[in-house]
Amino acid sequence: MNNSVISIKNMNKSYKDKHVLKDLNWEIEKGDIVALLGKNGAGKSTLIESIMNLRNYQSGELTIWGHQWKDLPQDNRDKIGFVAQDIAGFEWMQVHQFLNYLGSFFPNWDKDYCDELRSRWGIDEKQKVGDLSGGQTQILHVIQAMSIRPELLILDEPVAHLDPNMRRQFISELIELCCENETTVIFSSHIISDLERVANKVVLLMDGKIQMNYDIEELKSNIAHLKISSDKPLQQSEYYKQLRNWHAYAGGATAKLVFPMQQSIEEFVNNAPHTIEATPISLEDWYLEVSHESH
Amino acid sequence: MRAIKTSIWYLLIYNKLFLGVLSVFALFTMAVNILGQKTFFEAMGLILQLFIFLGVYLGGSLIKLKRNYLWKINNNYKNSILHGYFIILFLANLCFAPFLWKFSTISPLIIIMPFCISAFAAHLVLGKNVLYKIIIPAIPILLFQASKLGVGFNSVLLLIVVASIVLAMLMYKNIFYQYSEHKTTAEQQKANSVAFMTTGLNHKHLNKINGVIGVLVSKWIMYGKRNLDWAVLMPYSRLTFMTLFYVLFILFFLSITDDNIQKMIGTMTILILPNLFLGLVMESRNLLKQIKFFSHVFIGENHKQLKNRILLAMDKNMLINAIVYVGLILLMIKLLGINISLDTLITSMLVIIFVSLAIYPVFMCLSWINISVILILALFVYAAILYKTITWVSKNPELATTIPFVSGFIICCFLLRSITQYVFWQRSMESLLSNK
Numbered sequence: 001m002n003n004s005v006i007s008i009k010n011m012n013k014s015y016k017d018k019h020v021l022k023d024l025n026w027e028i029e030k031g032d033i034v035a036l037l038g039k040n041g042a043g044k045s046t047l048i049e050s051i052m053n054l055r056n057y058q059s060g061e062l063t064i065w066g067h068q069w070k071d072l073p074q075d076n077r078d079k080i081g082f083v084a085q086d087i088a089g090f091e092w093m094q095v096h097q098f099l100n101y102l103g104s105f106f107p108n109w110d111k112d113y114c115d116e117l118r119s120r121w122g123i124d125e126k127q128k129v130g131d132l133s134g135g136q137t138q139i140l141h142v143i144q145a146m147s148i149r150p151e152l153l154i155l156d157e158p159v160a161h162l163d164p165n166m167r168r169q170f171i172s173e174l175i176e177l178c179c180e181n182e183t184t185v186i187f188s189s190h191i192i193s194d195l196e197r198v199a200n201k202v203v204l205l206m207d208g209k210i211q212m213n214y215d216i217e218e219l220k221s222n223i224a225h226l227k228i229s230s231d232k233p234l235q236q237s238e239y240y241k242q243l244r245n246w247h248a249y250a251g252g253a254t255a256k257l258v259f260p261m262q263q264s265i266e267e268f269v270n271n272a273p274h275t276i277e278a279t280p281i282s283l284e285d286w287y288l289e290v291s292h293e294s295h
Numbered sequence: 296m297r298a299i300k301t302s303i304w305y306l307l308i309y310n311k312l313f314l315g316v317l318s319v320f321a322l323f324t325m326a327v328n329i330l331g332q333k334t335f336f337e338a339m340g341l342i343l344q345l346f347i348f349l350g351v352y353l354g355g356s357l358i359k360l361k362r363n364y365l366w367k368i369n370n371n372y373k374n375s376i377l378h379g380y381f382i383i384l385f386l387a388n389l390c391f392a393p394f395l396w397k398f399s400t401i402s403p404l405i406i407i408m409p410f411c412i413s414a415f416a417a418h419l420v421l422g423k424n425v426l427y428k429i430i431i432p433a434i435p436i437l438l439f440q441a442s443k444l445g446v447g448f449n450s451v452l453l454l455i456v457v458a459s460i461v462l463a464m465l466m467y468k469n470i471f472y473q474y475s476e477h478k479t480t481a482e483q484q485k486a487n488s489v490a491f492m493t494t495g496l497n498h499k500h501l502n503k504i505n506g507v508i509g510v511l512v513s514k515w516i517m518y519g520k521r522n523l524d525w526a527v528l529m530p531y532s533r534l535t536f537m538t539l540f541y542v543l544f545i546l547f548f549l550s551i552t553d554d555n556i557q558k559m560i561g562t563m564t565i566l567i568l569p570n571l572f573l574g575l576v577m578e579s580r581n582l583l584k585q586i587k588f589f590s591h592v593f594i595g596e597n598h599k600q601l602k603n604r605i606l607l608a609m610d611k612n613m614l615i616n617a618i619v620y621v622g623l624i625l626l627m628i629k630l631l632g633i634n635i636s637l638d639t640l641i642t643s644m645l646v647i648i649f650v651s652l653a654i655y656p657v658f659m660c661l662s663w664i665n666i667s668v669i670l671i672l673a674l675f676v677y678a679a680i681l682y683k684t685i686t687w688v689s690k691n692p693e694l695a696t697t698i699p700f701v702s703g704f705i706i707c708c709f710l711l712r713s714i715t716q717y718v719f720w721q722r723s724m725e726s727l728l729s730n731k
Contacts, residue, residue, distance in 0.1 A: 053598075054587055055725045070596040077592045089585035092505035092529060094513065101516050101525055105589040128506050144588065 003029045004066070005152055005184045006051060011060030013046055020046050021057065022208030028184060033175060035195035035216075036188040038205035039291055044188040045085050047205060048156045051186075052082055064152070078108050081145030081183075085156040087137050091130030098129050099144060106148040114147035117177075121170065134161030142174060153178060155187035159194065167191065171198055196220070196283040204290060212290065214260065216283070222260035223286050224278040226269075228252045239273060244289055256281065258289045298371060302360070302379030309356030317352055320345055321390075328394040339398070339405070342391050346409035349387055350416030353380055358421055377467055384410050404452035411435065411459035418462075434458055505529045508536070521593075523608040526586050527579045533612055535619040537574060541567050542623045549631060561635050564624050565643050569681060571620060572651040575613055577663045579605075584728045598724050606656060606716065613655070617648045639692050643685045649704070650680050653711040656719035660727070 006028040013021040020043040028034055038044045049055040051062065053069045062068065065076050090098050095118070103109035118125060121139050123132070132140060138161050145153060158174075159167045175198040178185050189195055195202065196216060204212040226243065228234055230252035236243065243255035252274065258281075261268060269276045307314065324345050328338055357380055365372040388410040395406045415432050422428035438454045446454075508530040509516075516525055524533060531537055545563060586601065593601035621644050628635060654677055661670050684704075688695040695701075 049725075052587075052591055053724070054590065054728060056723050072594075074592075074594055077594065080591055082588065082591065084587050086584065086587075089582070089588070090526075091502050092509045093516075093525075094506075094510065097509060097513050097516050102588060105521050105592050107520075128509075130502050130506070141588070 005030050007063045009061045011057050013050060013057040020208055024209055026210050030184055031182055032201055033185045033199045034201045034203055035199035036186060036203050037287055042205045043208060044205055045156055048154055048188060078106050079151040081148055081150030081153040083141045083145050083155045083158050087141050093129050095123055095127050096125040102144050108148050110147055110149055117143045117146055149181055150183055153183050153185045157188055167194055192284040192287050223281055224257050224265050225281045226255050226257055227277040229275040256289055258286050298375035299378050302376045303383055306353055306356045306379055306383060317348055342409055343412050346413040347416040350413035351419050354417030354420030384413050402449045402452050404456055411455050414459045414462055505531050508534060523604045527582055527605055527608045528612050532575055532578055535616050538571060538616045538620045541571055560633055561640050568644055568647045572613060576655050576658045579609055580659055580663050587728055599720060602720055639689050642688050642695050646684050646688060647681060649708045653708040654715055656715040660719055660722045
């Protein structure tokens with residue numbers, strides 16, 4: 001059975017002389033909770049808006065549940081929730097008007113669920129959209145997207161304006177709800193520390209391509225900070241060629257393993273010609289390392 | 296001096312589109328004054344209109360610069376901007392002084408009247424609340440009324456000059472300082488300029504008014520599934536408040552003028568109607584990005600269903616606004632007993648409505664934030680079609696209402712609409728959502 005929700009093949013998108021997406025290929029399967037990472041200007045929003053059919057791409061193929069946008073049945077369309085990065089608009093409406101109005105575009109709108117989410121995340125229904133803070137406006141848009149009980153939820157920087165406490169709680173609850181509803185989620189963010197707690201896949205968009213696409217648990221168990229002991233400063237030999245950020249010092253060298261290898265870290269350490277001490281590194285460190293590599 | 300020059304530059308480049316329109320208007324005013332032997336009222340009327348627009352424009356740029364905290368704490372910053380502001384007004388007035396010189400026998404003060412009127416008009420924008428926005432610009436109009444009480448024309452002009460000097464002093468004294476709106480995002484600035492150009496109100500005030508109306512109309516908002524009306528226009532425009540604003544403006548104009556000028560109502564109503572339509576288009580164009588939250592639910596290749604719904608919503612709203620406008624104008628003419636050829640007026644207004652409905656899908660494809668050759672060209676074509684048709688109608692009032700002409704005109708409008716609608720369909724959603 002084909003579990004593919006979104007399939008992108010050889011997508012190309014350029015703005016004047018800037019080639020943003022270059023022969024991009026990506027497959028997202030049902031139930032995936034994918035964190036899309038990339039530096040500013042990497043093309044995350046372009047990719048997300050291209051998936052949402054809001055931007056034209058020059059070549060390539062995009063299918064959602066096996067259909068191109070023009071053939072996508074109405075039922076499927078109604079099951080897609082979307083929160084754009086630019087959430088400006090409808091400032092004159094009150095929260096309940098905004099939700100009622102946007103709800104009128106979706107036949108599967110669940111008003112009770114919407115009210116539940118609104119009170120859960122503390123958004124006053126009488127408040128005007130224009131008077132909400134940046135973070136509250138983002139939450140409101142997420143509520144709107146969640147209230148259709150989507151099967152596919154696409155969020156472009158959904159928590160950028162939230163404070164750290166609220167962000168952690170909100171994103172955990174959001175993903176919990178998505179898991180309950182078996183929603184496939186794609187979300188882009190810069191706040192990597194939050195992503196590693198909730199996403200099951202991490203995807204890195206660099207140089208117009210999906211450069212890395214890992215299962216988060218698998219990735220975390222295959223990246224590490226390594227301390228290689230020796231009685232003299234060590235130069236990077238053939239065995240260590242996959243390590244990055246190599247620093248030799250009097251007692252050996254330190255380096256980082258940021259690209260998962262064929263063998264496990266344990267095997268790598270055991271087979272090494274020197275004594276190696278491996279300590280886990282955070283996803284944030286990993287991201288900084290790999291994005292620096294690209295730079 | 297360098298700071299003043301920089302201030303002049305920033306005051307002038309506030310909105311390139313508005314500046315472009317203003318420059319065209321200025322050239323037109325000069326051409327009319329050079330080519331035609333104008334009466335005092337005609338020449339003065341056109342120049343004063345130009346300076347009212349100039350005042351409003353400079354008011355818009357001044358308010359932007361006033362929002363910086365430096366305005367409050369740094370006198371050099373404040374003074375250089377205000378000097379720049381008055382220098383622009385003075386130089387503009389100087390350019391038109393030769394055209395007013397011939398009327399200096401009536402009163403020498405006429406020569407500096409554009410400067411004074413412009414300074415007052417700027418407070419349509421600069422006024423810190425609606426009361427200030429109304430009272431300050433109304434001062435010269437109220438002073439003109441003094442002539443009805445037997446005060447001499449020369450004295451009235453002197454009073455206006457004195458009042459404008461007081462106004463300038465108050466501006467330097469900083470009484471209209473605003474800091475609360477200091478943090479204005481680029482999006483708000485764009486919205487500000489469009490909101491201001493279409494309604495004369497800034498984004499913040501417009502949002503307040505729309506919020507109040509929004510509460511009143513909340514029950515209707517759910518009306519109709521997938522109804523785009525509330526997404527493509529603000530309640531202010533949807534419920535014809537913008538139209539009422541224009542009608543009130545005409546009514547106010549009529550109430551302070553005499554019988555001779557009242558005859559200008561025909562020209563005025565005809566001039567305002569396309570402006571009303573352009574206002575609706577500009578507002579909608581700026582709001583289109585709101586549809587990105589739900590555009591994916593509409594079917595059809597290249598978003599055809601969605602685009603048709605947008606046009607349907609616009610057609611509906613433009614027609615409602617037009618009906619209210621035409622109805623109120625006719626009612627006003629009847630109640631005030633103004634002697635004017637109603638047949639020609641009605642035919643002209645119908646021509647404007649049909650042509651506007653036929654051509655506006657092209658305007659929806661264009662950006663109204665920055666001036667472009669295509670935008671100027673489209674506006675020129677629109678104005679030329681209206682001018683030619685209305686001139687022909689006013690010269691041949693009887694022929695214009697015959698069946699062959701009417702059916703021919705309607706067919707032409709349908710053909711034009713088919714073309715413009717096709718252009719709109721072909722426009723990508725990406726470009727419609729972006730208003731750069």
